Amino acid sequence: MRAISVIVVLAGVLSCRAATPDLRFGWNEVDYVWDSPTQRESAIKSRHFLPEHNLPLGLARWKNKLFVTVPRWKSGVVSSLNYVDIDGAKDQPLKPYPSLKDNYVEDTAKEIPSNSSIVSVFRVFVDACDRLWVMDSGLADILGSPNQITGPSIVIFDLNTDKLLHRYYLKVTDMKEDSFFANIIVDVDNATCDNAFAYIPDLGGYGVVVYSLKQDDSWRVSHHYFHFEPLAGSFNVSGIEFHWTDGVFGLALSEPRENGYRTMFFHAFASTKEFCVSTELLRNYTHIDKNEAFHDFKLLGDRGEGTQASASFYDISTNVLFYTQVNRDGIGCWNSNKPYTPENNPLLFSDAELYEFPNDLKVDDEGTLWLLTDKLPRFVYRSLDSNELNYMIYSIKTKDLIKGTPCEN
Structure with missing residues (x-):
């Protein structure tokens, strides 16, 4: 419990400079x-x-x-x-x-x-x-x-x-x-619950599987943009260097557009680029011309060196795409109303001790962002110290998090 207290104190110090999340849960071992x-x-x-x-x-x-x-x-x-x-x-x-x-x-x-x-x-x-x-x-x-x-x-x-x-x-x-x-x-x-579609990235086979609940059927979507980026496969977290070839992994959905379909934002884990495609294409992929559809996948831009992200989530209330920054021990964001440039993708907070390997994040229906960090590279390549706080979950209101940043509307 002492480790939790130390984290809380450190987070309080950081909050004097910028909005930072509150520690909600923490475990040495679960x-x-x-x-x-x-x-x-x-x-x-x-x-x-x-x-x-x-x-x-x-x-x-x-x-x-x-x-x-x-x-x-x-x-x-x-x-x-x-x-x-x-x-x-x-x-x-x-x-x-x-x-x-x-x-x-x-x-x-x-x-x-x-x-x-x-x-x-x-x-x-x-x-x-x-x-x-x-x-x-x-x-x-x-x-x-x-x-x-x-x-x-x-x-x-x-x-x-x-x-x-x-x-x-x-x-x-x-x-x-x-x-x-x-x-x-x-x-x-919630008006058409039986007409749900699930999108499942295949990070090892470089594709996305679409599942229709109403049809109880699935199909595979292929594209070059689902592959990893060869020059972005090297990571360094807590002094541990490793090389991954994970393809498409982070997916996020916008609010419905005028035609009723959403935009799916996506990126490979081993990549610093962000892409998008309409869910209209994904839902109807088995009935369209694949060569013509190739150009409907769009490159939004590049976040810059060392900005590989494991997870992302689009907050409908702010029109902001939030994403983890595993090499930078923090969270980044992009306001979808602005060009996708490094300047418009700020690092909202970062601390190697507090947020080592941010692995997953979600925004709930109350506008709260939840972040889980877990020191995964140590777990995989070395070992974790059971005397330390290893797994942490934080939360913060999205509007507080982006206030005064390029992501604010």
Whole structure:
């Protein structure tokens, strides 16, 4: 708890210079709400639970729940889909969703125990119809002995009842040899909930899969802009240099345009450029001329050297696209009413100690931005110190964050 206090003090010092987010949650290591104390003891003894292998990565808010994902990077992850209570303790244990039983899948399993079972989730999305959309990679022990327990699938829950609504497995034609699905965004409004579309980036196979809930069908979209940028594949975080070839990963949707369709902003993780395309093209991709459609994908611009971003989210209330800055330990932004230039993409805040590796961010329906940082490079290439605060979640009002910056309207 002392580490949390230090972070709060440091954040207070920074706030004298600019608007900075409040620390809402922080963990040295994460733990879970178990069905019984003996269950936890048994899981540790059998090595089904290795606390040091459980790293939070994605988040999304719905009412009093803040969902937190824990991918199965390594063995010993108890629950991949979880939540914390917004008004709960800063270091509260994660609550498995929809239950511990649904998340408790052995790393060596050959199949999932039930249709509502969750294997390994990176990012989730809460839609306007009170549904949680989960992109389950189905892959366990990714960095150890990878085991594809089940195929990649979209899992949808009713948040009002916590019941499974639907599970859809991606088709063979949606995937390539190196496909990896770790993100999902949803295009829908609460007047036509049955006509939802999900867009899933394939960061390893360099494409985007579109899923129609009404048709219960999916199709793959290909384009050069989904590939990584060769000169932007090198990263340096906390003195750790690494080289990734992740393609399209960050997706964000604008408000509906005059024709009823939205603009999808997108970028590869290993890139400093931002692109866009109309969702009209994505929804109708199977019926259009692919050669003509190629030119409907647009380059918005380049943020500048070292500005690779893992996640992005478009805030409809401010018309601002927010995105993480993994090399710069902070968050950047761009007002969509302005040209996409480095000058119009300011770094809103940055601190190597407070915001090391900002991994995911979302803006909720109250105009609050939520940010999760997790020191992922240390976790992957070295190790984390359980005496330090390693995983942190912050929040701030978007209008306060952009005040006085080029992103303010």
